[in-house]
Amino acid sequence: MNTKRILIRLSQILIVLLGVSFITYALIYFSPGDPVRIMFASTGTIPTEEVLQETRIRLGLDKTFFIQYGTWLGNVLRGNFGTSFSFQKPVIDVLLQRMGPTIALAVMSLIIMLLFSIPLGVLSAVYKDKWEDNVIRGVTFLGITIPNFWLGLIFLYIFALRLGLFPVVSTTVSLKSLFLPALTLAVAMTAKYTRQVRTAVLEELSQDYVIGLRARGMSERDILLKHVLPNSALPLITLLGLSLGSLLGGTAVVEVIYSFPGLGNLAVQAVTAYDYPLIQGYVLWIALIYMVLNLIVDLSVEFIDPRIRRAA
């Protein structure tokens, strides 16, 4: 990708961020709740009407929508996302504090997923329409269909409550507390990726070069490991980037089930507490991570694959 196209992509990211922030701001502005009352409610005091009015003026909430949005945007550009109502801390601090656990969870679930989906997908492709393929496809269908919140509860019930192998509440981040949430997330992803690996490998196996290699007497094993697999990895990298992006947004359902201290749980808390600055900061932050990650993935795919580099 040349500099000009990177610049275009970056400006697109900026436009999307502006749009997303505008939509969330508008939604919050026109929603029925009164942020000042909610703010006082979360501190436990009952304010008089005068105090309410004063706070509104102090926070600039008496201004028109566009002035408020403009002020907020100006602060964000200077790196100030405001103060969270419910945590009484700067939004950016709250977000950064939750980033670590969420990254750990995302990476671990991706590792579990890759460990299973690559061998299963290859097996499924090599034995296409044989019983191995049929069994794997049946299992992946189930994996996609079973809701992750149910699966999470079942894992929690069996492995944490009944067998006591894992903690029920994962407030600290350790391999042990990460395992069940990561496994729950990995099941649906494994099912999805097994199908993708199968399709990608089948696509490569039907190429002419495979026939050529077979004609030259190369073993099926070598064809698969040295030629087919590396070639089928490319389309998967883009997908992996997308998955990592959504995982980094926090996976609300799974994090809530395991009381995991990640971004997803934070988002649910923020919305439940009507913590507007936090919701606003969270949405913007996730959008930024997601899009920057996509850009990096696109760049690295071009870097790895000379064909795309030349086409660009």
Place this chain on the structure above:
Amino acid sequence: MNEAVLEKQSRFEWVKKHPLFVSMSVLAILILLIALFAPYITPYNPFETNVTQAYQPPSARHWFGTDKLGRDLLSRIIYGTRISVPSSLILVFLTFIIGSVLGIIAGYSGSYIDALIMRIADMMISFPGMVLAIAIAGILGASIVNAVLALTVIGWTKYARLARSLTLRIKNQDYIVAARLAGASHFAILKDHVFINTLPVLLVTATLDIGTMMLELAGLSFLGFGAQPPLPEWGLMLNEGREFMLAYPWLMVFPGLAISVVVIIFNLLGDSVRDIIDPRGNYD
């Protein structure tokens, strides 16, 4: 043989050729009937509380047991079809209609209308959907209607992109040009030619979407941003059963089973519809 017999025979052949589609349609219709006739088949009133009967394990009197307020779980799960099924169908219908119409308009008109619609779609797509859905559902206030609205805001883009690319493929074909020369209005062309020709692929996508949407709605309710108590929504029931999981595991087993079974049926139905309408699989 007269024609009626022939037709009957070919219909029978068709049924024999598509066993998956036929069996899944029968099951899907069965679910719809359960939803429709819920009051007549439930053994108890799903809203009636009876604290003396709280936390009864599954038995002959209460097949699925009772919950913390002594409500019959089987009756609540049967009533749950009345929430999950219609709301996911409405959600799929809304995303399908809004997305298709906008996509077709974008593809057919080109120029700035196209650019405007597709940039908005890009914006929604370059973003993890569930995050925005939680934010929207939470800000609007938790209810099943708002959950459907939130997921509609996220979901229409898929159909818009698909409809647009299909329209671009169709719009320069000779028969469209011919219709235009014959004096057909743009609206007539859109209605009689473009829409009809994009419909099969869009319908397949919509059928495949029903199960996914059902899961997302249940997920929002599970988090507390969808249906509210005392509604017997499956995701909400799972969340209510969560606290008492160790002592009363049936409270989380049966609602989860209900969601899974219904989603499996609709997913298999979607797969079979795709195989029939579009056997080469270029629906994506």
